[in-house]
Amino acid sequence: MRQTGFPFLPKDFIETEDGLIFAVVSYHSHDQKVGCFLRYVQDQHGWHKVDTEQANRLLERHHPEFLFYSSQFDAAFHAVPVNSIIHHHRPEQRLQQLLKQPADDPLQHKLHKLIAILQQYSVDITALGLTGSMLVNQQKATSDIDLVIYGRDTFHQCRSAIKKAIADNLLQKLDKTQMQENYQRRDSELDFDTFSWHEYRKCNKAMIDGSKFDIGMVCLKEELDIEHRHFLKQGIKTIQCRVTDDSRAFDFPARYRVDNALTPEIISFTHTYVGQVEKGEFIEVCGALECDASGTCRIVVGSTREARGEYIKVIEQK
Known part of the structure; x- marks a missing residue:
């Protein structure tokens, strides 16, 4: 699944010695740098999540070397040299690690239950990973569960499993409060009803015992287009x-x-x-x-x- 020369994939996290954690957004190397966006910053009180504006401001002031302009895409994003990475957080390794040990908190209990439900509907859990706050052990009771699905076939199989599990009342559709929070977080240009209509039919997010989870796809190497x-x-x-x-x-x-x-x-x-x-x-x-x-x-x-x-x-x- 991962290339030996450049083992980084979207939805991985990479950590630098400066106390920064970036979410990888690119499949390919950018001049031996990893295309990414800053997501967590460490200070004396621990790790803090940052939004795009905060991330750009922080890097402009303190780490301009991680700001990157791609002439190919005519776009600005963040990029970290491979030799500046001290820890590569891999979603598939993190998920397997958590599944092999007793759950430490309520969200991990729900993760175990969710994976068991997906297995009931024949989802190949070896093609799954865990990203977001749980990848770097920064989850709270209110955090989401962010699953990574490697490969299109398994991803659509997982979407189908979620739809069936909702019909069988093993999982639940997002309630209005959760959808409102999703809407506010996404800051969509669509009105709430239009946004909700599009979201519900995707079958890429739902709830398990009051916690929201979603699934995101990462393509396999053979599924990629080289741009x-x-x-x-x-x-x-x-x-x-x-x-x-x-x-x-x-x-x-x-x-x-x-x-x-x-x-x-x-x-x-x-x-x-x-x-x-x-x-x-x-x-x-x-x-x-x-x-x-x-x-x-x-x-x-x-x-x-x-x-x-x-x-x-x-x-x-x-």
């Missing part, structure tokens, strides 16, 4: 179009093919719009228009994690 084109941003654009291919809807980034000749591809770098639309649906998209040297263009939704002013929504179902 060699260089894109330049051309401003914000809004289009309406029909989805012609949703096979990569849950990838990172999510990719949708559409019937717009100028912008045949929609890409989302924010989890809010992963799995958002399905093949055959008529949709509206607002995002950053990008073009390569040949004039081929695409729309990118999620130029920041919060994707302010950008969205993807269904106008007409198939």
